[in-house]
Amino acid sequence: MKPDFAPQALLDAVDGDTMLREVQDWAAINTGTANIAGLDRMAGVLADAFSVLPGEVELVDPAPVTAISAEGREFEKPHGRHMVLRVRPEAERRFVLTGHMDTVFPVDHSFQEVRWLDDDTINGPGTADMKGGLNVILHALKLFETTEGAARVGYDVMINSDEETGSLASRGLIEELARGKYAALTYEPSALPDGTLAHARGGTGNYSITITGRSAHAGRNPHEGRNAIVAASDLVLRIKTLEAEDITVNPAKIEGGSANNVVPDLAVLRFNIRPKSTEAMNRFDGELGVILRTIEADHEVGVHRHGGVTRPPKPVDAKAQALFDLVKECGAQLGQQIGWQPSGGVCDGNNIAATGVPVVDTMGVRGGAIHSPDEYMIVPSLRERAALSALVLAKLSTGDHL
Numbered sequence: 001m002k003p004d005f006a007p008q009a010l011l012d013a014v015d016g017d018t019m020l021r022e023v024q025d026w027a028a029i030n031t032g033t034a035n036i037a038g039l040d041r042m043a044g045v046l047a048d049a050f051s052v053l054p055g056e057v058e059l060v061d062p063a064p065v066t067a068i069s070a071e072g073r074e075f076e077k078p079h080g081r082h083m084v085l086r087v088r089p090e091a092e093r094r095f096v097l098t099g100h101m102d103t104v105f106p107v108d109h110s111f112q113e114v115r116w117l118d119d120d121t122i123n124g125p126g127t128a129d130m131k132g133g134l135n136v137i138l139h140a141l142k143l144f145e146t147t148e149g150a151a152r153v154g155y156d157v158m159i160n161s162d163e164e165t166g167s168l169a170s171r172g173l174i175e176e177l178a179r180g181k182y183a184a185l186t187y188e189p190s191a192l193p194d195g196t197l198a199h200a201r202g203g204t205g206n207y208s209i210t211i212t213g214r215s216a217h218a219g220r221n222p223h224e225g226r227n228a229i230v231a232a233s234d235l236v237l238r239i240k241t242l243e244a245e246d247i248t249v250n251p252a253k254i255e256g257g258s259a260n261n262v263v264p265d266l267a268v269l270r271f272n273i274r275p276k277s278t279e280a281m282n283r284f285d286g287e288l289g290v291i292l293r294t295i296e297a298d299h300e301v302g303v304h305r306h307g308g309v310t311r312p313p314k315p316v317d318a319k320a321q322a323l324f325d326l327v328k329e330c331g332a333q334l335g336q337q338i339g340w341q342p343s344g345g346v347c348d349g350n351n352i353a354a355t356g357v358p359v360v361d362t363m364g365v366r367g368g369a370i371h372s373p374d375e376y377m378i379v380p381s382l383r384e385r386a387a388l389s390a391l392v393l394a395k396l397s398t399g400d401h402l
């Protein structure tokens with residue numbers, strides 16, 4: 001059977017000038033994760049842009065998220081809305097494509113402008129991470145819709161507003177949209193500027209432990225106090241012993257304390273863990289529970305635990321590997337050499353993989369220096385990557401690959 005698409009024809013059909021103009025416009029809108037007004041504007045722009053595709057665009061409210069203040073109080077954190085496009089939901093074979101509209105640059109950061117570095121490179125906030133990637137999704141799908149196979153399959157596009165702070169307000173949505181899909185593609189920038197993809201990833205978890213002791217005078221009746229800082233320090237040393245080959249633990253901050261003549265009754269300990277496997281993640285969770293009970297008993301303090309693993313480890317199973325192989329094969333047909341390497345970072349691909357759906361999560365543009373004012377995007381990669389995704393989707397829409 002003759003395929004209904006030719007790789008070179010796909011590449012020729014991509015309008016690189018329009019892509020670049022859109023990325024420049026999108027990068028000019030500040031979308032720091034805490035800038036709700038900017039995110040709202042961006043969500044509207046994206047909803048308009050993606051409405052050229054078939055299907056329904058919806059702006060979804062963020063799930064409620066709480067955090068712990070330095071005073072040990074739980075408070076709600078506001079987030080922006082997420083964009084979801086559902087195309088042919090009745091199709092038997094469906095994909096999910098995901099990206100994020102937020103950046104790490106707050107509205108008052110000095111890095112807000114897009115400028116040219118050379119003929120092929122622009123420097124700007126979120127150009128690589130990942131407004132360029134969002135634009136690749138749009139144009140890849142526009143192109144994919146012109147292929148014959150498209151009508152046989154369906155897909156969801158999910159663009160969240162909170163990836164850079166761990167997707168706490170979109171995690172449920174991501175998992176819901178991923179479940180039951182044939183494959184998932186996420187549009188983080190390539191791991192290296194040459195287009196190398198991120199392969200297996202570790203996981204990450206963030207915890208805030210609030211310790212409540214009892215205050216007393218440091219001179220008159222110190223024995224009646226229960227020192228929250230001492231308990232927090234003991235806790236730091238104990239959780240650090242849980243480090244192993246397959247997990248690291250980083251105690252990051254102790255807040256609280258009081259004047260020098262007061263036994264402190266409050267401490268908040270923040271720490272991060274990086275489990276390399278699901279087994280390590282679960283083992284840590286169990287051992288932490290035991291340690292917290294010991295701290296409570298030994299120091300006669302109250303202990304409140306907040307947070308946990310937000311990004312489970314992402315191993316690459318056989319199905320996911322088959323998807324990597326397919327991306328590589330499509331790249332070769334387009335004259336792009338694509339390899340992969342493990343990554344120390346995390347992204348929404350971790351949460352998608354945890355639902356059992358094969359995912360390649362660095363399908364976005366080529367670029368680098370992300371999360372810094374040197375962030376750059378290699379302009380020709382817009383067309384390259386749009387054609388690559390369109391070809392991958394066209395292949396996935398027929399036959400048995402995974």
Ligand SMILES: [Zn+2]
Pocket residue numbers: 100129130163188189
């Ligand atoms: Zn990103």
